[in-house]
Amino acid sequence: MSTTNITRRLCANALRALSMDAVQKANSGHPGAPMGMADIAEVLWRDFLNHNPNNPAWADRDRFVLSNGHGSMLIYSLLHLTGYEVSLNDLQSFRQLHSKTPGHPEVGYTPGVETTTGPLGQGIANAVGMAVAEKTLAAQFNRPGHGIVDHFTYVFMGDGCMMEGISHEVCSLAGTLKLGKLVAFYDDNGISIDGHIAGWFTDDTAARFEAYGWHVVRGVDGHDADAIKRATEEARAVTDKPSLLMCKTIIGFGSPNKQGSHESHGAPLGDAEIALTREALGWKYPAFEIPSDIYARWDAQEAGQAKESAWNERFAAYAQAFPELAAEFTRRMKGELPTDFSSHAQAYIEKLQANPAKIASRKASQNAIEAFGPLLPEFLGGSADLAPSNLTLWSGSKAINEDTAGNYIHYGVREFGMTAIANGISLHGGFLPYTATFLMFVEYARNAVRMAALMKQRQVMVYTHDSIGLGEDGPTHQPVEQVASLRMTPNMSSWRPCDQVESAVAWKYAIERQDGPTALILSRQNLAQQQRTEEQLANIARGGYVLKDCVGQPELIFIATGSEVELAVAAWDKLTAEGVKARVVSIPSTDAFDKQDAAYREAVLPKAVTARVAVEAGIADYWFKYVGLHGAIVGMSVFGESAPAELLFKQFGFTVDNVVAKAKSLL
Numbered sequence: 001m002s003t004t005n006i007t008r009r010l011c012a013n014a015l016r017a018l019s020m021d022a023v024q025k026a027n028s029g030h031p032g033a034p035m036g037m038a039d040i041a042e043v044l045w046r047d048f049l050n051h052n053p054n055n056p057a058w059a060d061r062d063r064f065v066l067s068n069g070h071g072s073m074l075i076y077s078l079l080h081l082t083g084y085e086v087s088l089n090d091l092q093s094f095r096q097l098h099s100k101t102p103g104h105p106e107v108g109y110t111p112g113v114e115t116t117t118g119p120l121g122q123g124i125a126n127a128v129g130m131a132v133a134e135k136t137l138a139a140q141f142n143r144p145g146h147g148i149v150d151h152f153t154y155v156f157m158g159d160g161c162m163m164e165g166i167s168h169e170v171c172s173l174a175g176t177l178k179l180g181k182l183v184a185f186y187d188d189n190g191i192s193i194d195g196h197i198a199g200w201f202t203d204d205t206a207a208r209f210e211a212y213g214w215h216v217v218r219g220v221d222g223h224d225a226d227a228i229k230r231a232t233e234e235a236r237a238v239t240d241k242p243s244l245l246m247c248k249t250i251i252g253f254g255s256p257n258k259q260g261s262h263e264s265h266g267a268p269l270g271d272a273e274i275a276l277t278r279e280a281l282g283w284k285y286p287a288f289e290i291p292s293d294i295y296a297r298w299d300a301q302e303a304g305q306a307k308e309s310a311w312n313e314r315f316a317a318y319a320q321a322f323p324e325l326a327a328e329f330t331r332r333m334k335g336e337l338p339t340d341f342s343s344h345a346q347a348y349i350e351k352l353q354a355n356p357a358k359i360a361s362r363k364a365s366q367n368a369i370e371a372f373g374p375l376l377p378e379f380l381g382g383s384a385d386l387a388p389s390n391l392t393l394w395s396g397s398k399a400i401n402e403d404t405a406g407n408y409i410h411y412g413v414r415e416f417g418m419t420a421i422a423n424g425i426s427l428h429g430g431f432l433p434y435t436a437t438f439l440m441f442v443e444y445a446r447n448a449v450r451m452a453a454l455m456k457q458r459q460v461m462v463y464t465h466d467s468i469g470l471g472e473d474g475p476t477h478q479p480v481e482q483v484a485s486l487r488m489t490p491n492m493s494s495w496r497p498c499d500q501v502e503s504a505v506a507w508k509y510a511i512e513r514q515d516g517p518t519a520l521i522l523s524r525q526n527l528a529q530q531q532r533t534e535e536q537l538a539n540i541a542r543g544g545y546v547l548k549d550c551v552g553q554p555e556l557i558f559i560a561t562g563s564e565v566e567l568a569v570a571a572w573d574k575l576t577a578e579g580v581k582a583r584v585v586s587i588p589s590t591d592a593f594d595k596q597d598a599a600y601r602e603a604v605l606p607k608a609v610t611a612r613v614a615v616e617a618g619i620a621d622y623w624f625k626y627v628g629l630h631g632a633i634v635g636m637s638v639f640g641e642s643a644p645a646e647l648l649f650k651q652f653g654f655t656v657d658n659v660v661a662k663a664k665s666l667l
Contacts (some may be wrong), residue, residue, distance in 0.1 A: 007297065008225040011046065012038040013281045014081060014294050016254055019073035020277065021287040022094040022101070024268045029095060029103065032251040032264035033071030036222070037156060037187050040247055043228040044154060044185070045078055046297070048236070052304030053083035056111045059333050060311050062151045063114050063130045063428065067123025068158035068187065069104040070266065076101045079112040081290070081298035086110060088288055107427065107455050115427050116455050119447050121164030122420045124184060127155035128170045129424020129433075131182035131242070132400070132409070136380065137430045139405035141329050146318040148311070148329065151181070152236065158187045159197050162205055166448075169417030174242045175213030177401060182242035183235045187222070189251040195262045206246055215241040222249035254281045332378050332430045335458070337512065341375050345508040348372075352501045353537055356529040361522040361562070362464040364500035366391035368507040369434075373397075376432065376511070380425055382409035383436040383462075384418045390436035390464045415441045419448035419461070426457040432511065436462035438470075439479040439521060442486070452517040453491040459517040460510045466496065467617035468652060469563055470524045474642030483521055484622035487590050491516040495589045496616075498565035499529040502588045505540040509592065521562065525645055528566050530586070543592025544604055548572045548584035556582045556663050557605060559626055560615040564634075564654065568615050571659040580667065583609075587626075611666040615659055617649070632662040 015038040023029035050062045066075045073094065079086040086100055093099035100110045104118030114130070117123035131153040138149035161167050174182055186205065190197055206216045215238040217231040228247070235243030252264025255277045269277065278284070285291060319326035331338070348371045359367075373379055373394050383392045387410070398406035411418035415437045422433040442449060442463055452459050468478045486494040493513060495506035503522065510518035530547060532540075539545035548569055556575070560568035565586050572584045585604055587593050593601065605612075605626065612631035614623035620635030627633060634653055641648060649655065 008042055009039070010294060011297055012042040013254070013283050014290050014298070015041060015074060015077045016281065017278070017283050017285070018077040018080070018091055018288065018290070020269055020274055022073050022076070022091050024271065024274055025092055025287070026095040027268060029073060029268065030070040030266045031073070031269055032191070032266070033068055033158060033187060034074035034077065035253045035255065035259075035264070036189050036249040036251045037071065037074060037185075038253065039223045039225055040156070040185050040187075040228055040249070041074055041078055043225050043232065045082060045300075047229055048232055049154065050151060050307050051112075051300065052308040053079075053112070053301050054305050055308060056084065058308045058311070059429070060149060060151050063127070063153040065115055065123045065127040065130070065153070065155040066105055066117055067127065067155050067161045068120065069117030069123060072101070072103065072105050075105055075113065076110065079110065081295065083299050083301035083304075084112045086112070092288060115424065116451060119451065120158075120160040121166040122448060122451060124155050124157050124161055125166055125170040125417055125420030125448070126424035126427060127153050127182060127184070128174045128179065129421040130428040131174065131179040132177065132421065133425045133428035133431055134181055135177075135179060135404060136400055136406070140377075141325055143318070143322060143325070146314070146321060148315050148318050153182050155182070155184045156187060157184055159189070159192050159201060162186065162203070163201055166416050166420060169414040170421055171209065171214070172212050173412065173414065173417065173421070178213070178240050179242045180239040183232070183245070184243065185245045185247055187249050188246055189249045191251045191260070191262050191265060193262060193265055206244070209244045213241060215243040217243065217245045220245050220247045222247035223253060256280050328377070329430075335429065335514065338375055342508075342512065344375055345372060345504075345511070349501060349504045349508065350537070352504055353532060357500055358526050358528050359500055360524055360526050361497050361499070361503045362391045362524060364497070364503035365462060365507065365520060365522050366394065367500065368504045370394040371504075372507060372511065377407075378430065378432045380407055380409065380431040380433045382411050382418060382422070382433070384411045384415045384441070385413045386437055389438070390462055392434065392436045392462055411435070415444035416448055419445040419452065419459075422459050423448060423452050423455065423457050426452075426459050427455070432458055432460070434460035434462060436464070438465045438477060439463035439482050440465070440477050442482050449486070449492070449517070450489060453489050456491050456516045458514065460507075461517060461519045462522065463519055464522045465524045466521045466562060467523070468636070468640040468648045469617060469645045471645035471648065472642055475639040478640035479618070480636045480639055481619045483616075483618040486519045486521070487622065492519060493517070493589060493591050494519040494521060496521040496562040497588045498560070498562055498586055499527050501529065501532070501537070502540055502586070506588060509541055509589070523563050525563060527563055530565065530569065540588065541592070542596050542600065543589035543594070544585055544587035546583060546604055547586045550576065550581040550583060552581065553606065554581050554583040554609055555667060556580060556611045556613070557609050558582065558584045558613050558615060558659070558663070559587060559605075559623070560584065561587055562616065564615040564617055567654060567656065567659060570656045571663065574656060574660055575663060582663070611663070613659065613663050613666070615654070617652070617654055630666070632666055634659055634662055
């Protein structure tokens with residue numbers, strides 16, 4: 001081994017030592033992957049990765065994703081050694097409450113962590129999204145002689161990522177989109193929690209990725225720095241395909257008794273084995289001690305600052321040549337909206353209210369996209385092979401597989417992959433992604449939806465065909481419990497609008513929201529527009545408001561959303577004609593309503609009025625939080641049936657007579 005490689009191995013061993021020591025101190029964690037991938041990480045981070053520890057948010061940095069997020073001590077050790085604000089004390093606090101080093105990498109907790117990983121396969125999906133964002137942003141902003149967007153996305157992934165179905169979805173699309181700046185390193189160690197994977201994973205992974213349209217570098221020795229460097233250089237030189245480096249590694253490398261075994265995967269090595277590992281690696285230093293010369297070799301602060309400074313100079317020249325583009329790039333990377341968006345959007349909403357139309361809320365959504373799209377060049381839309389049904393295309397849509405500077409992605413039938421890719425696009429910056437499928441198929445995407453909420457990432461999720469109202473396709477396509485599930489997800493905002501006006505308000509809310517994803521839950525069937533005063537129109541954005549009322553305190557309150565608001569209004573008409581003092585409350589967004597001050601919520605739903613009827617063609621149990629034990633719910637407690645929508649609504653009790661009867665039973 002050359003002197004250079006001896007130095008490299010020492011640098012890699014620093015990663016191994018920190019990883020095994022932190023896992024041992026926490027008495028939990030995964031030392032095997034960090035120890036096995038340390039040599040790959042050393043080459044990538046010291047020879048190739050463009051980043052600046054002094055500014056983790058530098059716009060043109062390379063993105064690094066640890067898809068096998070259980071190996072989190074690898075990235076924490078890398079961040080510490082290269083000069084990010086991740087101290088030795090942070091490493092010693094691994095997996096402890098409120099530390100910067102949680103059990104799996106979490107964006108927002110640790111400077112330099114680009115995305116939250118842990119659910120296997122989603123990291124590579126996020127990386128695909130980041131690479132899509134880089135390629136599209138470059139096409140939109142770069143000009144001859146001015147390449148201000150020019151960076152790679154690197155991802156580490158293990159056997160578990162390869163087994164997860166989402167990796168098939170997103171890597172297939174990545175090949176189709178020719179994402180040449182996406183480079184994946186496959187930690188091919190043949191081990192998972194249950195042991196040697198030969199009993200349950202025998203895919204020809206290289207052939208699989210070649211079939212996807214990837215450039216594959218086979219037979220890379222994951223413990224030979226020169227081989228890793230050559231393979232990485234080869235991958236970077238291929239510009240029209242993403243690259244997969246098949247890196248053969250030994251899990252828990254350096255541990256005399258546990259390397260190559262599942263015993264090193266997800267448990268501390270133990271003090272005795274760590275002592276033996278130190279001896280085997282020739283690592284002479286105690287726990288959490290790194291020699292100053294090793295720190296010096298790893299430190300990337302000065303080099304990183306120089307790289308960013310050089311980019312700043314290029315950007316200054318770009319700004320001089322293209323001032324409007326430079327200002328637009330800066331705005332979009334900050335995630336700021338155009339200054340006139342809110343006023344234009346509000347004017348559109350008021351215009352809709354003044355010009356009633358009976359249309360499906362999915363169509364109202366498309367109209368809103370058509371109105372807002374020209375104002376928002378950051379829009380990057382898409383649908384999971386349902387654009388004609390979800391109605392997410394608009395007159396300005398350009399598919400990115402036909403125009404690299406486009407703004408629309410045909411995701412194919414990949415609901416899970418679509419949602420996770422959009423998370424990566426959001427994390428990259430410069431875009432506001434919106435995605436779409438039938439509400440029922442949120443079930444395929446569910447974990448990526450949850451990750452969007454966990455990471456508080458901006459994504460607008462359009463879910464159409466929202467209830468039994470879609471009709472003949474039957475219970476396989478008729479959502480029942482999905483709206484409640486979305487509403488109960490922390491950080492998620494969910495809107496089920498009752499007409500074109502509420503639909504436009506929901507879109508405006510979703511676009512302006514900065515702290516998480518928004519689900520827009522939309523009908524297939526046409527919905528009558530409701531009459532409103534200016535005050536009622538203004539109150540839609542508060543999530544819930546009084547739509548129909550009586551003089552004085554009501555005896556009874558109807559609560560409804562979406563298509564059932566029309567039904568509640570019809571029941572209100574009938575009871576009002578009979579002299580009952582009733583109120584209709586439309587709650588298009590329960591989370592937005594719940595965030596209002598107590599005085600407003602009391603004004604809409606006074607506690608003294610216990611006679612309440614909730615009406616929604618979704619799971620009934622959700623509504624107990626609003627009607628209490630003394631109220632009634634007209635909702636679903638079973639799956640739907642295949643029949644025309646009007647027959648289904650009658651079959652399941654969504655009729656004026658049934659709603660009125662429920663109300664009278666409370667009076």
